[in-house]
Structure formats: C-alpha cells, structure tokens
Amino acid sequence: MLSFQVNLHTIVKNVASIKKHLNHGTRFCAVLKDNAYGFGLIRIGQVLAPYVDCFAVATVAEGITLRQIGIKQDILLFGICDDIRSAVNHNLIITIENISQIQAMQKAQLHPRIHIAVNTGMNRFGFSSIHELRAALKLLNGERIEGIYTHLAYECDHPQAIQAALHHFKKFTHVCKQHFPHVLVHAGCSGVISYPAAHFDMVRIGKALYGGTPETQTAFTITSQIITVKKIKTGATVGYNGTFTATHPTAIGIMRGGYANGIPPQFGGTVNVLVGKQRCPIIGRVCMEYCFIDVSQVVNPVSQPVTIIAPKNGQTLLDIAHQAQMVTCNLLQGIASAQNNN
Numbered sequence: 001m002l003s004f005q006v007n008l009h010t011i012v013k014n015v016a017s018i019k020k021h022l023n024h025g026t027r028f029c030a031v032l033k034d035n036a037y038g039f040g041l042i043r044i045g046q047v048l049a050p051y052v053d054c055f056a057v058a059t060v061a062e063g064i065t066l067r068q069i070g071i072k073q074d075i076l077l078f079g080i081c082d083d084i085r086s087a088v089n090h091n092l093i094i095t096i097e098n099i100s101q102i103q104a105m106q107k108a109q110l111h112p113r114i115h116i117a118v119n120t121g122m123n124r125f126g127f128s129s130i131h132e133l134r135a136a137l138k139l140l141n142g143e144r145i146e147g148i149y150t151h152l153a154y155e156c157d158h159p160q161a162i163q164a165a166l167h168h169f170k171k172f173t174h175v176c177k178q179h180f181p182h183v184l185v186h187a188g189c190s191g192v193i194s195y196p197a198a199h200f201d202m203v204r205i206g207k208a209l210y211g212g213t214p215e216t217q218t219a220f221t222i223t224s225q226i227i228t229v230k231k232i233k234t235g236a237t238v239g240y241n242g243t244f245t246a247t248h249p250t251a252i253g254i255m256r257g258g259y260a261n262g263i264p265p266q267f268g269g270t271v272n273v274l275v276g277k278q279r280c281p282i283i284g285r286v287c288m289e290y291c292f293i294d295v296s297q298v299v300n301p302v303s304q305p306v307t308i309i310a311p312k313n314g315q316t317l318l319d320i321a322h323q324a325q326m327v328t329c330n331l332l333q334g335i336a337s338a339q340n341n342n
Contacts, residue, residue: 002257002308003223004339006039008047010219010311011209015051017216018208023199029186031206032066033058033078037329038336039210039220042069048209049073056188056204063092076115076147079125084110093146097125099132102139114140115147115184118172120165122153133172137179147184148176152198155191166197210336211317212328218311218318222335226253226275226293226301238292239284243269253280253295255306258287262338263308264331266324267291274307274315309335 019028030052036044045055045066056076057063060083063075067090074093081087081094084105096102097117105112116136119126127133137145150169154161166187173185188204190213211218230252238244238252253275257263268286272279275298284292295301309315321328 001224002261002263002339004220004335006043006220008043008219010211010217011044011047012051014209014211014216014219015048015205018193018205021193021215022203023196025201026199027053027184027186027202029054029056029076029188029202029204030209031056031188031204032062033206034333035062035337035340037206037210037333038338038340040340041065044209045069045071054202060086060090060092063087064090067091081112084108084112088112095125096136096140097127099136099139102136106139111143113144113146115149116145116176118148118150118169120150120152120169121161122151124151126150127172130171130175133175137176141179145176145180145183147186148173149186149188149204151204152187152189152191155189157191159195162191162195162198207329207332210332211311212332214318218309218316220317220336221310222308223310224255224257224306224308226295226304226306227256228254229295229301230254237284239268239287241285244284244292249296250294251296251298251301252283253293253298253301253304253306255291255293256289257308258289258291260288260338262335263291264324264326264334266326270325271308271320271323274310274313275301276304 030048032041032055035041054074058078066075076093087094093113093115095117096114117126119128152165176183185200186202187198190208192198192203193215208216232246232250234246234248236246259265263286265286267282268284271282275295278298280293280295282291283294307313307315309320321331
C-alpha cells in the first residue's frame with residue numbers, strides 16, 4: 001500500500017506565501033470542496049481557520065460540517081444549492097446563477113445570504129448576459145445580496161483570455177453595484193495568484209493550498225516500496241497489452257500501489273520515481289494495485305523505498321504532473337481522495 005503523509009505546516013506556509021502576492025486588503029477564501037480535495041475537510045478546515053477569511057465548499061453537508069467543528073468565517077456554497085432551508089439555518093451563503101432559483105427561493109419564502117455567479121467563459125454556472133442579470137437583480141430587490149463572483153476558465157499562462165474574462169466580469173459587477181453597492185467582488189482559479197487584476201475584494205484558492213502552483217510548495221509525500229523483482233530478456237513485454245518492450249535485459253521492480261490507490265494510468269511510461277536514491281522510470285501500464293519500475297540500475301532493489309512525490313527529494317507535485325501531462329488538480333485530488341478511501 002502507498003504511504004500518504006500530509007504536511008499541515010506546509011499548507012499554512014502556502015497560505016502565507018499566496019498572501020504576499022495579493023493586493024493589499026484582498027481577502028482569502030480557501031476552497032475546501034470535495035473533502036478539501038481529498039485531504040480531509042475537518043482537518044484542513046481546522047488548520048486554516050486562523051489564517052483565512054472565508055471558506056468555499058461544494059455541498060450543504062460540507063458547510064454544516066465546518067459549522068459543527070466551530071468554523072465562524074463565511075462559508076460559500078458553489079453550484080446550485082439543493083437545501084436552502086438548511087443553508088439559512090447554518091448561516092451558509094448560497095450561489096444564485098439563474099432566475100428559476102430566485103423564483104423557487106421566494107416561493108418557499110426563504111431569504112438566504114446570496115452571492116451571484118457570472119459566467120465569463122467557463123460555461124458551467126453563472127449569468128451570461130447583462131439582460132439576465134438585470135432581470136435577476138430586479139427580482140432580488142430586498143434580498144441579502146452580499147457578493148458577486150466568477151470562475152476563470154484559464155490560468156495565468158493565458159493572459160489574453162483572462163483579460164477578456166475580467167473585462168466581461170467588470171461589466172456585470174458595475175451593474176450589480178448599482179443595485180447593491182457594497183457587494184463583495186471575487187474571482188477563483190489558482191492562476192489568479194499571479195494576476196493582480198483578478199484579485200478584486202477576495203480570491204478563492206484551492207489546489208495552490210497543497211502545492212498546485214509555482215508560488216507554493218508540495219504539501220505531502222507519497223512513498224511505497226519494491227516487493228519483488230522480475231528479470232526479463234530483450235524483446236519481452238511488460239504488463240497489460242505489452243505496452244513496454246525491453247530493448248535489453250531488464251530488471252523489473254514491482255511496486256505496491258496502482259490506480260485503485262490513486263496512481264493515475266498516465267504514470268505508465270511517463271513518470272520517474274526514486275528507488276532508494278536512483279531515479280527510475282515507471283514502465284508498462286499501471287495495474288489496479290501495482291506498478292512496474294525499471295530497476296536495472298539499482299543495487300538490491302527488493303524492499304527499497306520508492307519515492308513518488310516528496311518535495312525534499314525533488315519530486316514535486318508540479319514536476320510529476322508535467323511528466324504525466326496531467327492537470328495538476330486532477331492528479332492532486334485523485335491521489336488524495338484514494339488515500340482517504342482506502
């Protein structure tokens with residue numbers, strides 16, 4: 001089985017590092033959706049409570065859990081809230097992204113705290129036109145409108161797309177402030193860290209908490225071990241469908257941990273790990289509970305530790321994601337969630 005260890009101190013350091021990049025006065029919202037990206041909602045919520053201004057979650061249940069452990073900060077619910085009454089009872093902020101939500105809310109005579117979502121290119125949630133927004137604001141007159149936000153579809157490597165999205169977003173915030181002048185304006189996506197124009201009144205940060213951006217440090221280690229070694233001849237294949245063929249006599253180390261434990265299939269044939277102190281490639285297809293590693297250059301590989309991710313050994317989250325050509329967030333959440341479920 002894989003060993004998965006979280007460094008809570010590094011997560012706190014990452015918050016401090018991110019704050020140094022923000023405009024003066026910009027608030028910090030820690031995104032803890034989906035069990036804090038698999039790192040544990042309660043654990044991460046308790047650790048971050050002294051350092052952040054707001055939390056964001058995916059469900060009412062997650063919001064209630066944070067309240068039950070004593071979280072006092074604002075808690076924003078993403079998406080469409082399926083239990084507004086519970087949100088009101090636990091002082092949670094819901095997202096409004098269409099007129100039907102407003103009509104249903106008012107029909108039920110519920111008056112929650114509200115943030116309005118604006119679609120700036122993600123095309124997932126949010127009002128897409130000024131006309132829609134004006135109609136919604138008219139219906140919302142007298143309600144508790146406390147914020148307006150967007151989620152950017154691009155990170156900092158697409159500055160023109162970000163600039164266009166922010167220009168579009170500002171049109172919506174201008175209209176909203178005509179009706180509700182004190183709304184909190186905020187944007188999300190970890191790319192906003194290095195893009196000051198996107199800071200507004202608050203930023204929402206998720207994967208960067210754990211080292212998912214260049215400004216932050218990997219906050220966890222993943223290790224395993226070699227449990228046996230198979231020696232193969234030139235021309236022999238390895239694993240399902242024989243995706244690896246040996247070009248010379250090769251020693252294959254079998255490592256505990258596969259896709260059932262969060263090791264993505266993309267690691268096969270792309271990612272290098274450390275066996276002891278020797279950098280070795282993962283070869284063939286990743287199995288459900290095991291991986292194949294070329295340990296031909298390792299002396300006595302059986303029982304040697306395998307370091308998959310460990311920042312002190314140069315195996316960072318960003319480096320491994322780059323090798324596997326994966327989105328950092330997908331890699332992060334998949335590994336962490338699998339460890340919590342095993």
